[in-house]
Amino acid sequence: MTKLPPQFITLPDASDHQGVVTLAHVARRAGVGESTVSRVLRNHGSVSRQTREKILKAAAELHYVPNRIAGTLASSTSKLVGIVIPSVGNTVVPEVLAGANAVLEDAGFQPVIGVSNYDPVREEALIESILSWRPSGLMVAGLEHTDRARDMMKGCGVRVLELLDVDGEGIDIVVGSSHREAGRASAEFLLARGYRRIGYVGHDMRSDVRAGKRLEGFRQVMEEHNLAIADHEFSPDRGSSVQGGRIGMARLLERRRNLDAVYFSNDDLAIGGYFHCLENGISIPDDLALFGYNGLEIARLTPQPLSTIRTPRVAMGRIGAQMLLSGGPAQVIDVGFELIPGATS
Amino acid sequence: MTKLPPQFITLPDASDHQGVVTLAHVARRAGVGESTVSRVLRNHGSVSRQTREKILKAAAELHYVPNRIAGTLASSTSKLVGIVIPSVGNTVVPEVLAGANAVLEDAGFQPVIGVSNYDPVREEALIESILSWRPSGLMVAGLEHTDRARDMMKGCGVRVLELLDVDGEGIDIVVGSSHREAGRASAEFLLARGYRRIGYVGHDMRSDVRAGKRLEGFRQVMEEHNLAIADHEFSPDRGSSVQGGRIGMARLLERRRNLDAVYFSNDDLAIGGYFHCLENGISIPDDLALFGYNGLEIARLTPQPLSTIRTPRVAMGRIGAQMLLSGGPAQVIDVGFELIPGATS
DNA sequence: CTGAAAAATGGTAGCGCTGCCATTTTTTCC
DNA sequence: GGAAAAAATGGCAGCGCTACCATTTTTCAG
Numbered sequence: 001m002t003k004l005p006p007q008f009i010t011l012p013d014a015s016d017h018q019g020v021v022t023l024a025h026v027a028r029r030a031g032v033g034e035s036t037v038s039r040v041l042r043n044h045g046s047v048s049r050q051t052r053e054k055i056l057k058a059a060a061e062l063h064y065v066p067n068r069i070a071g072t073l074a075s076s077t078s079k080l081v082g083i084v085i086p087s088v089g090n091t092v093v094p095e096v097l098a099g100a101n102a103v104l105e106d107a108g109f110q111p112v113i114g115v116s117n118y119d120p121v122r123e124e125a126l127i128e129s130i131l132s133w134r135p136s137g138l139m140v141a142g143l144e145h146t147d148r149a150r151d152m153m154k155g156c157g158v159r160v161l162e163l164l165d166v167d168g169e170g171i172d173i174v175v176g177s178s179h180r181e182a183g184r185a186s187a188e189f190l191l192a193r194g195y196r197r198i199g200y201v202g203h204d205m206r207s208d209v210r211a212g213k214r215l216e217g218f219r220q221v222m223e224e225h226n227l228a229i230a231d232h233e234f235s236p237d238r239g240s241s242v243q244g245g246r247i248g249m250a251r252l253l254e255r256r257r258n259l260d261a262v263y264f265s266n267d268d269l270a271i272g273g274y275f276h277c278l279e280n281g282i283s284i285p286d287d288l289a290l291f292g293y294n295g296l297e298i299a300r301l302t303p304q305p306l307s308t309i310r311t312p313r314v315a316m317g318r319i320g321a322q323m324l325l326s327g328g329p330a331q332v333i334d335v336g337f338e339l340i341p342g343a344t345s
Numbered sequence: 346m347t348k349l350p351p352q353f354i355t356l357p358d359a360s361d362h363q364g365v366v367t368l369a370h371v372a373r374r375a376g377v378g379e380s381t382v383s384r385v386l387r388n389h390g391s392v393s394r395q396t397r398e399k400i401l402k403a404a405a406e407l408h409y410v411p412n413r414i415a416g417t418l419a420s421s422t423s424k425l426v427g428i429v430i431p432s433v434g435n436t437v438v439p440e441v442l443a444g445a446n447a448v449l450e451d452a453g454f455q456p457v458i459g460v461s462n463y464d465p466v467r468e469e470a471l472i473e474s475i476l477s478w479r480p481s482g483l484m485v486a487g488l489e490h491t492d493r494a495r496d497m498m499k500g501c502g503v504r505v506l507e508l509l510d511v512d513g514e515g516i517d518i519v520v521g522s523s524h525r526e527a528g529r530a531s532a533e534f535l536l537a538r539g540y541r542r543i544g545y546v547g548h549d550m551r552s553d554v555r556a557g558k559r560l561e562g563f564r565q566v567m568e569e570h571n572l573a574i575a576d577h578e579f580s581p582d583r584g585s586s587v588q589g590g591r592i593g594m595a596r597l598l599e600r601r602r603n604l605d606a607v608y609f610s611n612d613d614l615a616i617g618g619y620f621h622c623l624e625n626g627i628s629i630p631d632d633l634a635l636f637g638y639n640g641l642e643i644a645r646l647t648p649q650p651l652s653t654i655r656t657p658r659v660a661m662g663r664i665g666a667q668m669l670l671s672g673g674p675a676q677v678i679d680v681g682f683e684l685i686p687g688a689t690s
Numbered sequence: 691c692t693g694a695a696a697a698a699t700g701g702t703a704g705c706g707c708t709g710c711c712a713t714t715t716t717t718t719c720c
Numbered sequence: 721g722g723a724a725a726a727a728a729t730g731g732c733a734g735c736g737c738t739a740c741c742a743t744t745t746t747t748c749a750g
Binding site: 095097110156242243271278 | 365408410411412413414415417418423425433434439440442443446450455456457458459460473474475476477478479496497500501502586587588591616617620623624642643646647648
């Protein structure tokens with residue numbers, strides 16, 4: 001074998017690996033050690049001004065993009081936060097998400113998202129999948145999960161935030177409001193205004209546990225007054241939809257002409273019901289009163305603002321995210337709700 | 346130093362590291378090599394039935410959750426997809442997201458999301474941040490980006506999908522529809538129906554480039570007919586809102602009482618305008634015609650369905666994600682749009 | 691000017707997994 | 721029964737970075 005002069009010996013040097021620029025390339029280019037580059041890039045540890053500038057220049061010239069996968073593995077502290085939401089279409093979720101995201105972003109965290117479609121089994125799978133990215137925190141909706149999902153969340157050593165609901169037992173941090181109380185408040189409000197023959201239009205209760213809790217609270221109060229819900233109609237739609245409310249309303253009224261109020265599982269359905277009334281000359285609230293849940297923007301801007309209950313959704317996300325990142329103790333925060341009388345009851 | 350008998354020599358063995366269960370623990374417990382465990386867990390490579398079962402049993406018993414950070418680093422192929430969206434609140438985005446997410450999830454990908462709030466600078470930062478997670482693909486909204494953002498997306502070696510718009514030059518894969526054409530179609534529709542004194546209610550054009558393109562197309566057609574937009578009103582709201590439309594509409598009508606049609610930059614605003622009319626006894630479409638954009642569910646369920654343009658948003662997300670993952674060539678797909686005549690014009 | 695403290699810097703062993711290759715075991719076919 | 725092919729398995733070097741420690745350089749009081 002021919003012996004090459006020293007300068008031709010090919011060392012396994014950083015510039016070999018074509019394609020991606022690594023921290024080693026930057027170090028080489030700046031003529032410094034890797035640790036120093038790492039310190040500069042993370043802005044952590046002391047580095048002289050000139051060295052810092054040399055490194056930043058080299059990094060910029062090479063279009064260096066740090067590899068956080070490697071960084072995360074090395075430091076075993078990730079800047080990822082897992083988020084499992086039941087749906088994206090729903091108006092509620094994006095608002096909570098927006099609140100949470102603002103906080104996460106400020107703190108340099110990146111959300112990894114999964115959508116469960118209100119399916120606990122899917123949720124379980126998503127939680128497992130997301131945990132495998134070793135996030136610093138995990139946000140999920142609601143308190144109801146499969147046993148295994150709960151076990152994973154308890155045992156994974158990651159802070160967990162359960163959002164939107166406080167009626168039940170949480171795992172770690174819980175930020176939400178009481179849906180049962182909201183249902184009760186709705187019933188009390190309607191009863192106080194003299195309504196007695198109240199119908200209910202809802203959507204699939206199995207998938208939306210929280211709507212179920214509201215209904216439960218509503219029923220309780222009715223019973224306490226020796227009354228019952230006159231009739232109910234369930235929209236088959238998954239998630240909530242205006243169309244579902246419209247159809248549900250039509251069906252309900254077909255069967256029961258003497259109702260004086262209708263309670264909807266949420267504002268989307270209520271708006272559908274409202275449109276049905278508008279179209280069919282049913283006078284609101286004289287012929288019929290309507291009551292929803294969520295306090296959606298649009299429901300407050302209809303010619304007659306909808307009577308509904310509003311929760312501080314953005315704040316919920318914000319507070320939850322802050323607590324998740326702050327490392328405080330496990331606790332439950334009830335952010336409460338506000339009953340908006342509106343003009344439909 | 347005392348010499349310990351061999352059995353007491355503490356090797357750096359897997360069970361040392363208390364806390365997190367690693368693949369090495371599983372291997373040890375199952376009495377096999379790490380590679381074999383890896384093969385079983387990834388379902389890749391041949392392993393005998395009994396070994397496989399032994400390993401799965403061990404993994405289950407130890408509650409092993411794989412560390413994908415490590416896996417990604419080792420294989421340098423990640424199962425992450427970056428998504429940068431302009432907003433979550435917007436109804437359009439969740440639908441596209443839902444379509445994309447369905448495909449991504451089926452393929453075992455996890456979305457890492459960033460929200461730019463329609464700010465190109467923020468978008469740039471988010472893109473950089475997300476690229477540092479070394480995703481397999483990147484989805485962004487629209488074709489307008491800062492130069493640096495574009496450079497990063499071109500140079501990062503990752504497939505890029507630009508969604509929602511096809512009016513302009515794309516980086517890699519583009520799936521969307523022409524907003525300019527949509528604007529043109531809207532104008533042609535209104536003109537064909539005999540409307541001539543047309544007003545415009547929009548929101549901040551700088552932040553929503555696509556609304557600007559629609560307006561541009563609309564104007565073009567008007568000019569081709571030697572007409573101009575009679576008057577316009579811009580809602581100051583960031584993003585679109587029903588309230589903005591309502592106020593904008595009120596202001597516009599205050600100034601111009603003789604309009605026969607109003608073109609809105611989107612359905613949210615149009616609904617606001619519609620509500621304003623409902624409330625003020627303005628008869629639609631006799632006194633005034635309305636035209637929106639998006640084909641939102643709710644806009645089709647109002648007592649008079651809104652005239653609007655609808656794009657296949659879920660399909661857009663789905664198709665885009667499929668193309669992103671399929672590894673096909675760079676291309677532009679125009680998914681088109683559908684003009685829905687409605688009852689408001 | 692000297693010694694000690696402080697600041698700046700480099701070397702390197704992992705983080706937990708995968709990809710490759712070497713080795714061992716099993717199967718297959720004359 | 722034996723050679724060759726196929727299947728099953730293990731070993732180990734990285735992936736790119738960070739944490740830790742060792743070393744060098746600078747600063748500064750006395």
